[in-house]
Amino acid sequence: MLRTPLGRFRAVGLLEGVSFLLLLFVAMPLKYAADMPEAVAVVGALHGVLFALYLAAAAYMIFAAGWRLPRVLGAVVAAVLPFGPFVFDRYVSRN
DSSP states (O other): TSSHHHHHHHHHHHHHHHHHHHHIIIIHHHHSSSSSSSHHHHHHHHHHHHHHHHHHHHHHHHHHHHOOHHHHHHHHHTTTTHHHHHHHEEEEEHH
């Protein structure tokens, strides 16, 4: 999976998607229900790094795979929606 630009993009996308779900469904409830703000600090920082890598990987796909702007914008929109990176991954793996 990591041998091609698309494979690397998909790997980063899956990691970013998992980190977003962990942030939303684990860290945030821990912060507010169990008074554990450290969970958001740790998972939020990890997610921030992965989000930046995902955006960089999407931009890189313009040069590496000839993606046009609408597809890159689709990747960006997918990154801010829960489960979006997984849906976008399925889309790009088929096209």
